Amino acid sequence: MSRFFSARYAELDAYVPGEQPKDKKYIKLNTNESPFPPSPSVAEAVSLEAGELMLYSDPESRALTRAVAELYDVGEGSVLMTNGSDEILNFAFMAFSDADHPIAFADVTYGFYPVFAALNAIPCEIIPLRDGFKLDYKDYVGINKNIVIANPNAPTGMAISVRQIEEIVRSNPNNVVIIDEAYVDFGAESAVPLTKKYDNLIVTMTFSKSRSMAGARLGFGIANPALIRDMNTIKYSTNPYNVNRLTSAAGIAAIKDNAYYMDNAKIIAENREYTREKLTSLGFEVLPSLTNFIFARTPEVSGEDLYLGLKQRGILVRHFTKERIKDYNRITIGRREQMDALILAIEDILKEKRK
Numbered sequence: 368m369s370r371f372f373s374a375r376y377a378e379l380d381a382y383v384p385g386e387q388p389k390d391k392k393y394i395k396l397n398t399n400e401s402p403f404p405p406s407p408s409v410a411e412a413v414s415l416e417a418g419e420l421m422l423y424s425d426p427e428s429r430a431l432t433r434a435v436a437e438l439y440d441v442g443e444g445s446v447l448m449t450n451g452s453d454e455i456l457n458f459a460f461m462a463f464s465d466a467d468h469p470i471a472f473a474d475v476t477y478g479f480y481p482v483f484a485a486l487n488a489i490p491c492e493i494i495p496l497r498d499g500f501k502l503d504y505k506d507y508v509g510i511n512k513n514i515v516i517a518n519p520n521a522p523t524g525m526a527i528s529v530r531q532i533e534e535i536v537r538s539n540p541n542n543v544v545i546i547d548e549a550y551v552d553f554g555a556e557s558a559v560p561l562t563k564k565y566d567n568l569i570v571t572m573t574f575s576k577s578r579s580m581a582g583a584r585l586g587f588g589i590a591n592p593a594l595i596r597d598m599n600t601i602k603y604s605t606n607p608y609n610v611n612r613l614t615s616a617a618g619i620a621a622i623k624d625n626a627y628y629m630d631n632a633k634i635i636a637e638n639r640e641y642t643r644e645k646l647t648s649l650g651f652e653v654l655p656s657l658t659n660f661i662f663a664r665t666p667e668v669s670g671e672d673l674y675l676g677l678k679q680r681g682i683l684v685r686h687f688t689k690e691r692i693k694d695y696n697r698i699t700i701g702r703r704e705q706m707d708a709l710i711l712a713i714e715d716i717l718k719e720k721r722k
């Protein structure tokens with residue numbers, strides 16, 4: 368820290384992204400990216416758009432907003448496009464929470480929530496997941512606080528039902544509820560239809576996972592137009608051109624090819640169940656997952672040793688040091704042959720341990 372760093376950030380623990388090492392070629396199962404490339408029309412659209420880069424992007428992202436609104440069957444005024452969904456999450460934290468409006472979230476959930484809260488000096492109410500990392504919706508009913516829930520949750524992979532989400536939203540009418548649906552395309556139910564019925568719900572989504580565009584940085588929020596206007600005030604006060612031309616063109620092309628991405632999500636879900644069965648038969652405990660990752664542990668090898676053993680064998684997974692989850696690893700689901708390589712490597716690690 369330099370002597371110039373503002374005291375208001377002195378205590379800030381920044382978010383630590385999963386590693387993206389360049390020392391050798393790994394099988395990357397550590398940051399929940401898609402193993403499939405974007406559809407061919409995405410590259411085409413980006414290369415066409417490159418000739419227009421001397422011009423600023425559309426600050427309203429109109430064409431992209433229209434495409435997303437149509438796909439999700441909501442009004443254009445209910446959509447805000449952002450630079451990754453991390454940006455819409457930060458906008459929502461900034462717009463609706465402050466010292467007098469704390470935000471509640473689980474103890475085991477997306478690691479960026481406490482960072483956004485700290486960055487914006489927002490008090491947090493941490494609500495521990497129940498046994499088996501289950502999120503009990505009743506813990507959020509009528510708590511009279513802003514709320515953010517990743518559904519399905521990360522890194523556990525488990526989801527609550529839309530009926531339960533509705534109960535949370537309905538019972539906290541004077542608070543904003545954010546449902547982070549980064550992984551919804553892999554099998555969970557979306558709360559988007561509820562945004563037409565309730566004026567206090569924001570659903571956030573991303574192109575980074577099911578839509579194979581983590582490197583393009585594109586996300587969005589769907590909510591009542593009044594909430595969208597408030598978040599636009601934050602956007603125009605920080606970065607009006609938050610979605611660049613290339614990303615916008617890529618996003619429009621990706622929406623047109625929606626079927627390709629939904630087919631890929633189905634393949635991932637099949638590979639997930641395949642991997643889950645294999646690991647279970649190797650003695651692992653694997654949490655049920657509706658995402659593109661699984662959260663697993665074995666009594667035979669510590670979470671850290673498994674992570675290190677896999678890394679040594681050219682496979683990256685994500686290990687968290689937080690006490691409650693340190694025995695586990697979060698393993699992104701890739702193509703079938705990647706999962707077979709993972710299983711072989713794990714068998715090798717177990718064999719060495721059992722010797």
Ligand SMILES: *Cc1c(COP(=O)(O)O)cnc(C)c1O
Binds near residue numbers: 451477549584
């Ligand atoms: C990956 C992820 C995001 C955001 O990703 P972006 O790349 O910023 O769109 C948000 N929430 C959760 C729970 C995630 O796992």
